[in-house]
Amino acid sequence: MNMQFTDGGICAPKGYKAAGVHCGIRKNKTKKDLALIVSDVEAAAAGVYTQNKVKGAPIAVTKSHLAASSGYARAIVCNSGNANTCNPNGVEIAEQTCALVGSTLQLPAESVLVASTGVIGMELSIEPFQKGVPEAAGLLSYQGSEDAALAIMTTDTVKKETAVSFLLGGKPCRIGAIAKGSGMIHPNMATLLCFITTDAAITPAMLQKALKAAVDESLNQVSIDGDTSTNDMALILANGLAGNPVIDAEGADYDDFVKALTAVCVELAKKIAADGEGATKLLCCKVSGAPDVKTARTVAKSVISSSLFKAAMFGGDANWGRILCAMGYADAEYDISKTFVALSSAAGRVEVCQNAAALPFSEEEAAKILKEKEIHIEINLHQGGASASAWGCDLTYDYVKINGDYRS
Amino acid sequence: MNMQFTDGGICAPKGYKAAGVHCGIRKNKTKKDLALIVSDVEAAAAGVYTQNKVKGAPIAVTKSHLAASSGYARAIVCNSGNANTCNPNGVEIAEQTCALVGSTLQLPAESVLVASTGVIGMELSIEPFQKGVPEAAGLLSYQGSEDAALAIMTTDTVKKETAVSFLLGGKPCRIGAIAKGSGMIHPNMATLLCFITTDAAITPAMLQKALKAAVDESLNQVSIDGDTSTNDMALILANGLAGNPVIDAEGADYDDFVKALTAVCVELAKKIAADGEGATKLLCCKVSGAPDVKTARTVAKSVISSSLFKAAMFGGDANWGRILCAMGYADAEYDISKTFVALSSAAGRVEVCQNAAALPFSEEEAAKILKEKEIHIEINLHQGGASASAWGCDLTYDYVKINGDYRS
Numbered sequence: 162m163n164m165q166f167t168d169g170g171i172c173a174p175k176g177y178k179a180a181g182v183h184c185g186i187r188k189n190k191t192k193k194d195l196a197l198i199v200s201d202v203e204a205a206a207a208g209v210y211t212q213n214k215v216k217g218a219p220i221a222v223t224k225s226h227l228a229a230s231s232g233y234a235r236a237i238v239c240n241s242g243n244a245n246t247c248n249p250n251g252v253e254i255a256e257q258t259c260a261l262v263g264s265t266l267q268l269p270a271e272s273v274l275v276a277s278t279g280v281i282g283m284e285l286s287i288e289p290f291q292k293g294v295p296e297a298a299g300l301l302s303y304q305g306s307e308d309a310a311l312a313i314m315t316t317d318t319v320k321k322e323t324a325v326s327f328l329l330g331g332k333p334c335r336i337g338a339i340a341k342g343s344g345m346i347h348p349n350m351a352t353l354l355c356f357i358t359t360d361a362a363i364t365p366a367m368l369q370k371a372l373k374a375a376v377d378e379s380l381n382q383v384s385i386d387g388d389t390s391t392n393d394m395a396l397i398l399a400n401g402l403a404g405n406p407v408i409d410a411e412g413a414d415y416d417d418f419v420k421a422l423t424a425v426c427v428e429l430a431k432k433i434a435a436d437g438e439g440a441t442k443l444l445c446c447k448v449s450g451a452p453d454v455k456t457a458r459t460v461a462k463s464v465i466s467s468s469l470f471k472a473a474m475f476g477g478d479a480n481w482g483r484i485l486c487a488m489g490y491a492d493a494e495y496d497i498s499k500t501f502v503a504l505s506s507a508a509g510r511v512e513v514c515q516n517a518a519a520l521p522f523s524e525e526e527a528a529k530i531l532k533e534k535e536i537h538i539e540i541n542l543h544q545g546g547a548s549a550s551a552w553g554c555d556l557t558y559d560y561v562k563i564n565g566d567y568r569s
Numbered sequence: 570m571n572m573q574f575t576d577g578g579i580c581a582p583k584g585y586k587a588a589g590v591h592c593g594i595r596k597n598k599t600k601k602d603l604a605l606i607v608s609d610v611e612a613a614a615a616g617v618y619t620q621n622k623v624k625g626a627p628i629a630v631t632k633s634h635l636a637a638s639s640g641y642a643r644a645i646v647c648n649s650g651n652a653n654t655c656n657p658n659g660v661e662i663a664e665q666t667c668a669l670v671g672s673t674l675q676l677p678a679e680s681v682l683v684a685s686t687g688v689i690g691m692e693l694s695i696e697p698f699q700k701g702v703p704e705a706a707g708l709l710s711y712q713g714s715e716d717a718a719l720a721i722m723t724t725d726t727v728k729k730e731t732a733v734s735f736l737l738g739g740k741p742c743r744i745g746a747i748a749k750g751s752g753m754i755h756p757n758m759a760t761l762l763c764f765i766t767t768d769a770a771i772t773p774a775m776l777q778k779a780l781k782a783a784v785d786e787s788l789n790q791v792s793i794d795g796d797t798s799t800n801d802m803a804l805i806l807a808n809g810l811a812g813n814p815v816i817d818a819e820g821a822d823y824d825d826f827v828k829a830l831t832a833v834c835v836e837l838a839k840k841i842a843a844d845g846e847g848a849t850k851l852l853c854c855k856v857s858g859a860p861d862v863k864t865a866r867t868v869a870k871s872v873i874s875s876s877l878f879k880a881a882m883f884g885g886d887a888n889w890g891r892i893l894c895a896m897g898y899a900d901a902e903y904d905i906s907k908t909f910v911a912l913s914s915a916a917g918r919v920e921v922c923q924n925a926a927a928l929p930f931s932e933e934e935a936a937k938i939l940k941e942k943e944i945h946i947e948i949n950l951h952q953g954g955a956s957a958s959a960w961g962c963d964l965t966y967d968y969v970k971i972n973g974d975y976r977s
Contacts, residue, residue, distance in 0.1 A: 213894065213898045214897035214898070214899075214905045215894060215905055215925070216897075247893055247925055247926050247927065248927070280888075281888075281894060282889060282890040282922070282926070345877055386876040386877060387795060387874075387876055388876060388877045388891075388895065388898070389897075389898035390894065391893070466795075468794040468795055468796060468876070468972070469752060469972055472968070472969050472971075472972030472973050473972060473973065475973045476973025477973075482691075483689070483796075485655055485689065486621065486689060486753065486796060486797075486798065487796065489624075489797075489799060490620070490621045490622070490755075490797040491622075497622045514690070517655055518655050518657050519655065556969055557969055558966045561880050561966050563880075564880030564884070564964075565880050565883045565884025565885075
């Protein structure tokens with residue numbers, strides 16, 4: 162399949178407008194805190210959500226709206242600065258927010274999906290939305306992706322946008338996305354906040370299936386700190402304006418769509434990991450030679466989640482014993498005795514472990530390799546044909562600093 | 570049961586000598602790196618071990634010696650500075666070490682148990698043991714607990730010793746212990762390194778059962794960084810010199826023994842958590858009102874394991890949303906909606922959450938409470954009578970510093 166990365170983020174596909182404004186949920190007036198994404202026409206919609214028992218009120222409301230509209234939607238509204246979680250009136254506020262967007266844009270409230278991110282357990286009032294929603298609606302534009310991406314950031318230091326274009330049933334088709342996520346990142350069957358649009362034509366059922374497949378291979382393989390958030394959510398809208406034959410079953414078109422969607426999600430996964438709270442390095446761990454994909458995923462995620470390994474990467478210390486240790490406590494059944502490990506970066510590649518025992522290597526060369534911003538950990542289990550990747554970041558002084566006093 | 574904490578550590582019970590020397594495994598000559606603990610007479614013995622797939626060679630050797638001797642032993646030898654893990658000749662070195670102790674003390678090699686802690690994947694030679702074992706044997710004394718405790722330390726900043734005395738079948742009986750552990754601490758069904766002695770008379774089978782019960786409630790509830798070590802091991806020797814009627818079944822004496830053993834292990838758990846790598850604060854989380862003990866343990870351990878909560882405690886930030894978040898992703902089935910949370914310390918107590926929602930509280934008072942060295946997190950699930958505790962520490966700049974360059 163021929164596929165290219167392109168500009169435009171969440172507005173890259175046909176028929177999507179977006180906006181981001183400051184409405185007053187955050188005290189800092191220079192920081193946008195409300196994003197609005199709207200499709201010109203009705204779109205098939207799907208979502209995956211956190212598995213945390215504590216769930217933000219917006220998750221309940223988004224799920225119930227998707228059910229009420231049989232998997233179709235027109236708009237997504239998202240605030241930052243307050244997670245609307247563990248609030249007694251959380252569902253009420255989330256419903257009122259959707260109703261506000263609906264009345265402003267003349268849509269039924271059920272066609273509006275809602276998300277929140279920020280501090281847990283802090284009261285949220287509808288007032289800032291009463292000011293912000295009409296303002297955002299007035300600013301909606303086909304070039305609004307960046308503003309929306311900025312408005313959903315919390316401790317993120319860079320905005321996360323991406324888009325691809327490809328052919329689907331002979332028609333040019335696009336997938337665009339924005340995401341946020343920097344701490345409390347250890348998605349479990351769902352993810353951080355990620356909003357995706359496409360002009361592909363696809364049924365809600367196939368869209369849900371495609372989203373789950375793509376997220377399992379990408380965003381669910383990111384970990385910053387082992388903490389699964391209460392508000393993780395990935396939503397996708399598919400408005401069909403590309404004019405491709407509707408994807409309503411598995412087949413070549415569905416496979417191409419999943420490939421493109423996965424590429425978008427992998428790109429966001431890497432952006433999120435690289436911008437992990439306090440991170441100075443992106444860690445990419447690829448496990449191959451595994452008996453099955455689940456084992457490969459579990460092992461890769463265990464390695465990039467290890468606090469000890471993450472701290473060693475911050476220090477540029479090729480302490481591969483910590484990789485073996487993290488592989489060993491991963492919740493998977495396999496033979497660890499054939500393990501091969503290499504570390505690489507733009508500065509070179511060094512093989513450090515074979516058959517789960519030390520290989521002689523140059524510490525100076527390893528130190529040079531580990532000075533780079535993007536480190537690859539290559540693991541071969543030598544017992545099958547399955548592989549998977551996971552993405553993380555180093556553990557630094559700044560992670561501690563950022564989280565030592567997040568609320569102030 | 571009447572029980573008192575007492576001095577003497579691992580030599581507090583009758584008939585145990587210990588020693589600690591520098592034999593050359595560590596470069597720093599002022600740091601002891603070899604410990605020896607010997608019972609005057611044959612002792613029932615039991616152990617629990619790491620569940621990591623990668624296991625230090627000493628674990629295989631200790632298990633096989635305990636099996637060969639039907640659960641009896643005379644001595645424990647332990648080195649620090651090298652984990653003897655992921656070494657091609659690791660089992661050979663561990664066997665040779667036991668043989669050396671055996672020939673020096675005129676014991677069969679099978680009555681010697683062996684443990685190691687330190688860097689993974691670094692070659693280990695028998696030479697330092699050839700020098701160190703005879704030297705340690707010559708220094709064995711009934712006052713040697715402190716030297717042994719010092720010799721098993723790695724990144725620990727303080728030695729961990731404790732002992733209790735109590736009556737068993739009318740006879741004064743003691744349990745003493747030493748332990749090490751500061752990083753790579755997230756025991757799974759076993760623990761860090763912990764050596765326990767007692768002069769109680771008890772069969773190997775009942776000793777094993779008692780050890781597992783005590784460790785599950787104490788050392789297995791400690792987490793420093795979520796990393797389960799490859800070398801975790803807790804060993805106990807019971808030489809019967811207290812003269813109590815042999816405990817060979819459940820009953821009042823067994824219950825008293827388990828209570829005393831648990832008290833010893835809880836004391837060590839707290840010492841280990843307080844000395845977590847880089848820690849400035851001990852976190853004690855007690856979960857009550859749980860439907861069963863397993864749920865209480867899982868929830869308590871999840872809270873003290875959360876990087877975000879640990880960083881908030883370092884910063885003295887009463888961010889209770891992170892407690893709820895960590896409770897929510899704990900692998901347990903329960904109703905989180907009735908959750909009550911309070912934070913306390915020597916400086917006071919503040920209730921922060923009821924029915925999983927915010928309670929109004931004074932931030933100044935909370936800040937004062939969180940300035941103390943020992944913080945208690947009190948959680949009530951309000952759905953049963955079971956409770957459990959877990960112990961951890963804050964996440965600090967120094968944790969990152971210590972682990973950024975451990976090997977140098």
